Amino acid sequence: MIFGLEFPPIEKLVEWPSFFGGDAWYGLNKIGLSALIAMVLTIAIYLAAGSKYKKRLVPTGIQTVAESGIEFIDSGIIDQTIGPEGRSWNPFLLSLFFFVLITNLFEVVPGWQMPGNARMAFPALLAILVWFIFLVTGIRYQGAGYFKNALFPPGVPWPLYFLVTPIEFVSTFLVRPFSLAVRLFANMLAGHILLVTFVVLSEALWIKQWYAVFLPLPFIMLVLLTGFEIMVSFLQAYIFTILAGVYIGSSMHAEH
Amino acid sequence: MELLAQAASGADQIAFGEAISAGFAYGLAAIGPGIGIGYLVGQSVQAMARQPEAAGMVRTTMFLGIAFTEALALIGFVVFILLKFA
Numbered sequence: 001m002i003f004g005l006e007f008p009p010i011e012k013l014v015e016w017p018s019f020f021g022g023d024a025w026y027g028l029n030k031i032g033l034s035a036l037i038a039m040v041l042t043i044a045i046y047l048a049a050g051s052k053y054k055k056r057l058v059p060t061g062i063q064t065v066a067e068s069g070i071e072f073i074d075s076g077i078i079d080q081t082i083g084p085e086g087r088s089w090n091p092f093l094l095s096l097f098f099f100v101l102i103t104n105l106f107e108v109v110p111g112w113q114m115p116g117n118a119r120m121a122f123p124a125l126l127a128i129l130v131w132f133i134f135l136v137t138g139i140r141y142q143g144a145g146y147f148k149n150a151l152f153p154p155g156v157p158w159p160l161y162f163l164v165t166p167i168e169f170v171s172t173f174l175v176r177p178f179s180l181a182v183r184l185f186a187n188m189l190a191g192h193i194l195l196v197t198f199v200v201l202s203e204a205l206w207i208k209q210w211y212a213v214f215l216p217l218p219f220i221m222l223v224l225l226t227g228f229e230i231m232v233s234f235l236q237a238y239i240f241t242i243l244a245g246v247y248i249g250s251s252m253h254a255e256h
Numbered sequence: 257m258e259l260l261a262q263a264a265s266g267a268d269q270i271a272f273g274e275a276i277s278a279g280f281a282y283g284l285a286a287i288g289p290g291i292g293i294g295y296l297v298g299q300s301v302q303a304m305a306r307q308p309e310a311a312g313m314v315r316t317t318m319f320l321g322i323a324f325t326e327a328l329a330l331i332g333f334v335v336f337i338l339l340k341f342a
Contacts, residue, residue: 010337186334239319
């Protein structure tokens, strides 16, 4: 509490009551609903675009969105990280991208204003999924040699393996999923808290006192930061997807 | 002096320590990545200006580098949240 300003406790910012069901396993709150909407919206976009594909080859409307998404994943992410032979990863990376993007964008939807990824559950689950997939891909493409290549990089003098192997183990198998999850989570939580700070300031100045003349300052910052957070939502979805691509790519090709 | 003696007792002292360390945790964690990202983006802009046809590749690598560098500052932010609220 500073100068009569009360910042709400963190539980009030990130915990939402269930619409129904309370704490039972079927209870659904804002965050769970945002995940469902992200899933249904992505499927709906691609079904709607796919059903019109045969009729007209020149893309219009929803088809433009769908095709630019595929094009972006193909040329912007897969070609840069896995290589053109990794185009078959497009469906996975595309759904990952759209899921993260839509749950992030709920941060700035008026009346909703809660990014699903500001709770650790979503980023952690997605990171564990990516971790599992790049491990399985590595074993599928390189067999047991995958662990040999990852833990004992060739071209290193053998006494250095005492130093290199533990570092490689920690950085490849432990830090990768952890930092992938924490990056997304902390970015969205920080953005959410930033917006809340300026909302609290603006609300506190909405009074009949002389110092209400300062109201435009936090309000303008709030509007600008909302635009900034839209950019951050896109950027974080992009970074999450491209890092998933990098990890899968490093499992498919042995390092020389 | 009486006020100071009161403030320095028991639970207040713990809260004081937590508040101070939470502030320092984030502040110190932001220094290194701040310098790092500044240098990284500066060099990338220079590379793009010198060789505009390589801009796409440089941009992808730049975002990757930013993602890895930024992780340190974000872990500092998580530590701040844990110290402050947990």
